[in-house]
Amino acid sequence: MPQEHANAQESAQHHEHDEATRRVAPEANVDSLDAVLDDIESVLESNAEAYVNGFVQKGGE
Secondary structure (H helix, E strand, O other): OHHHHHHHHHHHHHHHHHHHHHHHHHHHHHHHHHHHHHHHHHHHHHHHHHHHHOOOOOOOO
16 A cells, blocks of 8 residues: 555656646747747848758759
């Protein structure tokens, strides 16, 4: 019985940790997404044509 109680406590603590991580993770994802979008925006401002040409397929590719 004592081990069952300990396992239940560990499970509850793990669940609380998961909940806390879920609350923090979206903010971290937003920050990293903003950084990527800022990088893309700065490249587009400086040389949009070269950026787009990097994605254009050349014959036979």
